Amino acid sequence: MTGFGIDLGTANTVVCHRRRGVVLDEPSVMVVRTSEARARRVRPLLVGREARDLVGRCPVGLTAVRPLHDGVIVDLEAARGFVVGMLGKVATPAWQRWRPRAVIGVPAGATALERRALLEVADEAGIRRPELIPEPIAGAVGCGLKPLQPRAHMVMDVGGGTSEITAFCYGGVLSHRSSPIAGDELTLALYRYLRSEHQLLVGELTVEALKCRTYVDEGPSSVVQGVDLGTGRPRLMTLETDEVLEALRPTVDTIIGALAGALDDLPPQAADDILTDGVTVFGGSTLLCGFAKLVEAAFAFPVRMAERPLTCVAEGAALCLSEPDVVRAYEGTFIDAV
Numbered sequence: 001m002t003g004f005g006i007d008l009g010t011a012n013t014v015v016c017h018r019r020r021g022v023v024l025d026e027p028s029v030m031v032v033r034t035s036e037a038r039a040r041r042v043r044p045l046l047v048g049r050e051a052r053d054l055v056g057r058c059p060v061g062l063t064a065v066r067p068l069h070d071g072v073i074v075d076l077e078a079a080r081g082f083v084v085g086m087l088g089k090v091a092t093p094a095w096q097r098w099r100p101r102a103v104i105g106v107p108a109g110a111t112a113l114e115r116r117a118l119l120e121v122a123d124e125a126g127i128r129r130p131e132l133i134p135e136p137i138a139g140a141v142g143c144g145l146k147p148l149q150p151r152a153h154m155v156m157d158v159g160g161g162t163s164e165i166t167a168f169c170y171g172g173v174l175s176h177r178s179s180p181i182a183g184d185e186l187t188l189a190l191y192r193y194l195r196s197e198h199q200l201l202v203g204e205l206t207v208e209a210l211k212c213r214t215y216v217d218e219g220p221s222s223v224v225q226g227v228d229l230g231t232g233r234p235r236l237m238t239l240e241t242d243e244v245l246e247a248l249r250p251t252v253d254t255i256i257g258a259l260a261g262a263l264d265d266l267p268p269q270a271a272d273d274i275l276t277d278g279v280t281v282f283g284g285s286t287l288l289c290g291f292a293k294l295v296e297a298a299f300a301f302p303v304r305m306a307e308r309p310l311t312c313v314a315e316g317a318a319l320c321l322s323e324p325d326v327v328r329a330y331e332g333t334f335i336d337a338v
C-alpha cells in the first residue's frame with residue numbers, strides 16, 4: 001500500500017511516504033503579496049523553508065503567513081494555497097493520473113468544521129480519499145504503541161500551537177486535554193522576558209533559536225543580539241541557560257499541569273496501566289531542555305521520549321495506511337464527536 005502520512009502542524013509540516021520515509025519536513029509558513037493575503041485565491045510566492053527565511057525580514061508589499069493556528073485551518077483560502085504549494089514539492093508527474101492516498105493527522109480537539117476544511121483542502125491538493133486520524137493516535141503508532149490493545153496508554157504531544165494529552169485503550173479515548181499553550185507560547189514568554197527584564201527587543205527567529213539552543217547543550221550560556229529599548233541601538237548580551245529555563249518555567253508548568261487533568265479523568269484500572277507504563281511524549285516542544293525530567297518529577301511515573309518527536313505523527317499516519325482498523329476505530333473519537 002503506497003501513499004503518505006501527513007502532519008500539517010502549526011509550526012512544521014511533515015510528509016512521510018509509506019516506504020521511503022520522511023520526504024518533506026519544512027516550516028508551515030508561506031510568503032504572499034500583501035495585497036493578495038485576503039484574496040479569494042491565495043497564490044504563495046514562497047512556501048516552507050524559503051518562506052521562513054523571510055520571517056521578520058519581509059520587504060514592503062510581501063507578508064509571511066502561517067496558515068494554521070492551534071493546529072487547525074482558520075483561513076481556508078490561505079491553507080489551500082499553502083497545502084497545494086507544499087505537496088507540490090513532493091508531487092511527481094504521475095500524481096496527475098494516479099492520485100495518492102493519504103492519512104492526515106489532525107488535533108483530537110479539532111471541530112467538525114475544521115476537519116471538513118482539511119479534507120476539502122487535501123482533495124483539492126490532489127489527494128485521493130484523504131482520511132483523518134487524531135494526531136495523538138498517529139503519534140502513538142509512530143512511537144510503536146498499539147492503540148487497539150486492551151491496555152491503556154497515555155501520550156502527550158506538545159507542538160508549536162497546541163498541547164494535547166490523550167489516554168486511549170482498545171480503539172477508544174479514555175481522557176483528553178487540549179490547550180493552546182505550547183511552543184509558540186514558550187517563545188513568546190522568552191521574548192517578553194528579554195523585553196521586560198533586559199530591555200532587549202529580539203527578532204522572532206532569534207528568540208526561538210535561543211529557546212531551542214538550551215537543549216543542544218552548547219554550554220552554560222548563549223549570546224543574544226537584539227535592539228536596546230532605551231537607546232534604539234543594537235546590543236549583544238550573554239544569557240545563562242538557567243536564566244532562560246527559569247523564564248520559561250511558568251509556561252512549562254502550565255503545559256505539564258494539563259496532564260494532571262487528563263489523569264484525574266481516568267478510571268482506576270486505566271490509571272494503573274499508565275502509572276506502570278508511564279506516558280509517551282512527542283512534539284518539538286518536548287525537546288526543551290529538562291522537559292521529560294520535569295514531567296517525571298511532577299507525577300513520579302516514567303516518561304518515554306519519542307525517538308523522533310518531530311516526525312512521529314507523520315510516520316504513524318503513514319503506517320495507518322495499512323492499518324485501516326486503527327483509522328476506523330478512532331475516526332469517531334474526535335472530541336466534539338464523542
Ligand SMILES: Nc1ncnc2c1ncn2[C@@H]1O[C@H](COP(=O)(O)OP(=O)(O)OP(=O)(O)O)[C@@H](O)[C@H]1O
Nearest residue numbers: 009010011012071159160161162183212283284285
Ligand atoms: N530543541 C528544542 N527545544 C525546544 N523547543 C523546540 C526544539 N525544537 C523544536 N522546538 C519547538 O517545537 C515546536 C514545533 O514542534 P512540532 O513541529 O511538533 O509542532 P507542530 O506539529 O507544527 O505544531 P502543532 O502540533 O501545535 O500543530 C516549535 O515551537 C519549536 O520552537
